[in-house]
Amino acid sequence: MNGFQRIAAVSQQPDDFAGNGEAPESYTAPALNQDGINAIELDTKFNQARTAMLALQNPDGHWCFPLEADCTIPAEYILMMHFMDEIDVILENKIARFIRDKQDMTHGGWPLYYGGAFDISCTIKSYYALKLAGDSTDAPHMVRARDAILQRGGAAKANVFTRLLLAMYDQIPWRGVPVVPSELVLLPSWFPFHISKVSYWSRTVMIPLSILCTMKARAINPRKVNIRELFIVPPEEEKNYFPKADTLLKRAFMLVERILSRIEPKLPQSIRQYSIRKAERWTLERLNGECGIGAIFPAMVNAHEALTLLGYDYDHPNRVQCRNALRGLLVDEGERSWCQPCTSPVWDTVLTSLALQEDPTTDQEPVMRALDWLVEQQVLDEPGDWRDKRPDLPGGGWAFQYANPHYPDLDDTAAVGWALEQGGAERHHKSLERAANWLAGMQSRNGGFAAFDIDNVYHYLNEIPFADHGALIDPPTSDVTARCVGLLGKYGKHQREVWRGISFLLREQEKNGSWFGRWGTNYIYGTWSVLEAFRLAKFDMQHHSVRRAVKWLESVQRVDGGWGETNDSYLDTQLAGRFTETSTAFQTAWAVLGLMAAGEVNSEPVRRGIQYLLRNQCSDHLWEEPWFTAPGFPRVFYLRYHGYSKFFPLWALARYRALTREVGN
Secondary structure (H helix, E strand, O other): OOOHHHOOOOOOOOOOOOOOOOOOOOOOOOOEOOOOOEHHHHHHHHHHHHHHHHHOOOOOOOOOOOEEOOOHHHHHHHHHHHHOOOOOHHHHHHHHHHHHHOOOOOOOOOEOOOOOOEOHHHHHHHHHHHHHOOOOOOOHHHHHHHHHHHHOOOHHHOOHHHHHHHHHOOOOOHHHOOOOOHHHHHOOOOOOOOHHHOOHHHHHHHHHHHHHHHOOOOOOOOOOOOOHHHOOOOOOOOOOOOOOOOOHHHHHHHHHHHHHHHHHHHOOHHHHHHHHHHHHHHHHHOOOHHHOHHHOHHHHHHHHHHHHHOOOOOOOHHHHHHHHHHHOOEEEOOOOEEEOOOOOHHHHHHHHHHHHHOOOOOOOHHHHHHHHHHHHOOEOOOOOHHHHOOOOOOOOEEOOOOOOOOOOEHHHHHHHHHHHHHHOOHHHHHHHHHHHHHHHHOOOOOOOEOOOOOOOOOHHHHHOHHHOOOOOOOOOEHHHHHHHHHHHHHHOOOHHHHHHHHHHHHHHOOOOOOOOOOOOOOHHHHHHHHHHHHHHOOOOOOOHHHHHHHHHHHHOOOOOOOEOOOHHHHOOHHHOOOOOOOOEHHHHHHHHHHHHHOOOOOOHHHHHHHHHHHHOOOOOOOOOOOOOOEEEEOOOEEEEEOOHHHHHHHHHHHHHHHHHHHHHO
16 A cells, blocks of 8 residues: 555544544543644654654765656666667566556557646557567557557657657668767857757767667667557658747747758768767766766766767666666666666755754754765766856755765755755755855856756757657756755855845745746745745845745645645646645745745744644655656646655754744743
């Protein structure tokens, strides 16, 4: 039984109630705080949750929870094994079992997140992976998936990344995909397209992919499995692989694409070979040991396949690195296995630490061990890509994963700095100073902060045919800006950057009073992030922007006292802060933390939110639910941080408990 099924399993009534809602004559009411919450229950359940979280800490001090994406990732793991004829049959069967379990019977396909709508690209990859693993096309689950794909136009309607994979498997002609030439690495920085003008995740995927596309990679596909049954028009006859351009800019880029597709095969071989070798060197420089290029699955797969195509032997150290990095993303559940898009140890560790720091009665020794571990991960003098814009700025950031020194990110860095500042240890002072200085130097011209880059605002690039996912760039966002403003405001030495950041946030506030959540779902996350930043920066919490945000959070509270928001709010802003299914523990925690940051600890909405969290605590004393918690890319790729339903509710209970004790004293 999962956490979602356990809703209401924890009764609000004392254990010795007779069961009819009436207290026995001998019953003495437990102590209540001023908001009417059972203080004994609050203490007990908080202490149980804290103990459970501490039990999950690794011996070296860090926490790391699974990070789940849609079935595209495990399906691509199977496809990768067949691409290179390196098939682990036992692993393949375990992954196939996971993919089958995730099929949604309401529409017959695979969604981008739990309970989501049918996604044709995810379904095509899942179907192909299962067929490669030996599933019969006549099996009921395969029939349902095939019918759903055909009803929606067939495999020709897949997105760019899926079509690129199908081209490498000889399922569609190469004319069905955009040209991704290796010569991209030769373009000068002033050119409209340059690798420094796209996001870190885009460049780490694109450069090794350009090698595969330039060399017209062909999967070995040892069992010669095809999926022609998923096409309405035979793929070699299909004329409409590219969606109709709906803007003038897209039409212009499509014209360039057509011209380039005709020129590309005629490029001089000397230039072609030079560009391939330069792309190879770029990739090798960023292989990142056994954490993989970019420490993200799509880039790691492309690099592994590209090195294979370039002739690297199976036992070559670089191939071994790639293979081990990919294996390191696997989660083995016994009967089934699945693959993570990346790992999240720094993020999980710092957020858990912040939750535990919130409570003055918690022994801080485990937190200090966590902070010591984090300090060891700080990226200082490594040659990161961010130095393209700030070559003279000393390093000081943190990456999201165990190791990703080319790509420290601002969100993790701000959160770690926040925890270090609150920890107050003298031995962490230098790390905190380096972090704050690095963040201040990474502010974009508009006052905001992006995830990895500075002024990465070339929005026209999202119109090129390759960028149908709409996430080719990394512009400043409210949630990352909020984290940076909060840390810098608390640190106290970069006030100019703080006020520029606050001005950005005030401009970004939505008409309804909320803020957009780029890296967490969605407006509840964004609004909590900004209100928390305002608290840390000592912004006027009576400011009308804060009051509007409070009013919005209160307006979307659900009848059960919790909060919930669907990932569909990225598609339809009318769904901001709303979810037809249920409240969630993590979103309830965000809302409650945001309201308490705004000074609303004694409000009825906060009390009801805390009661929701207490009521829905699971038997293991934490919280568990199947809902996906964040976008990787809004609209096209979503994530479920398994830790969010654990440490965020703990954080909310800790703050509420601490603040109400202060009032009581």
